[in-house]
Amino acid sequence: MTVQLVTEKGKEKCDPAFTKEVMERSHSHLERCYQCIACSSGCPGAYQMDYPPHQLLRMVQLGLKDRVLDSNTFWICLSCETCATRCPNDIEIVLVMDALREIALKEGRKGTTKLPLFHATFLYMVKMFGKVYELGLILVYTIFSGNILKLKGLMRDAVLGVKMFMRGKLAILPPRVKGKAQIKRIFQLSSKTG
């Protein structure tokens, strides 16, 4: 039997398996949420989210998988931990956000933000060099995100980049870690299971 929910968007399918997967991955007791909105009230990213955290949690409870996974909420989430610290029911909201990112990536849903690209670029640098190569990260991300075509932002960041360079704050060469091969193996092994 499929359960459907009638919402302002028409009929939406409820997927209990999705709710279960999020709860298992995040080890969190979503059923405890009673919509007190303490989480969303202090959330610094809520003003840019499709749904603030308390609404997103309700949608996860109801199993509205597509709506949740196609939203920008968990990509915008800054992992600042304000919500989880204040939640009266000790719900690990940040781990829920982490779980949603993992599920979205697993299902190939990149969403509407460029944040999956940022995280991927960041981790690629760590995989290649063992540490973050900051200049490389900035350049690669700016090119692949298309931000290189946004003149205003590009000018602002170019000016900033020059200022930082002049102050000796941007290392030109990538960092070196002797255990590079081992770190690559950590990446390979943990992405198989992740």
Added chain:
Amino acid sequence: MAKIKYGYYPGCSLESTAKEYDLSMHVTAKLLDVELAELHDWNCCGASSGHCTNYELSLALPARNLAIAEKAGLNVAVACAACYLRFKQTNHDLKKNDTLRQKVESLIEMPYKGNVEVKHLLEVFAKEVGLEEIKKRVKKPLKGLKLAAYYGCYLVRPPDVTQFDDPEQPMLMDNLLAALGAEPVEYTHKVECCGGSLLLGRVDIVQKLVDDICQAALDAGAQAIVTACPLCMANLDTRQSKTKVPVIHFSELTGLALGAEPKQYNVWLKKHINSPAPILKAKGLI
């Protein structure tokens, strides 16, 4: 007092964008007789991108560093608040779950029993060396300097993991600044987020959060903001759009008050985008 010695984990930023943090940390630690032995061949902790997208990786990357420290018989002192939380979280999760700990050992191909303690350098200075000792060693009190101590997220949250201080009203940095002779101000944005992980991904959000923090500090009468994290520094120092508040690391101010030499602090102070030099000069500190 027995000599304090730690395995030092600077974190990636301190090798480039936050060079001044690293330089001032070494000078200050020396002035406080704290020995910092850099962890051999350390790697990136994975930061937000690690835990955002791959839980096991987010444990394995810090665990490799912790295993290196364990082998050397050292506890770890961390400079970056984001690395600090990743290390603490790893210890926290591995302690709770031995199967997971063994899994991580197999990922890093090194033993890690979970016996390394992790501290932020602010804790090492303010708690372990202690405020009384620091007061005794102050050579140049930071008189008349009104400062907003900014903690951000990862020192204080999640509180059960970091166990740093009160999560809403931390005082450790305020008390350190007071011990150095400065006047910490009370303000509303001590533990608000600076936008951290959205540094490059969503500059618009970072800018709004940073502007709010800086304005709150100014409204409370602060002449500078003090940080304990290279990412908070990067965001606060470079993304202010409406204000020009200088932002300075706690290690720079501690070093200055403890009598760092001009040839030392001049190098750090030149690296800021919004220079703290004018206000320090006005107070006769440099």
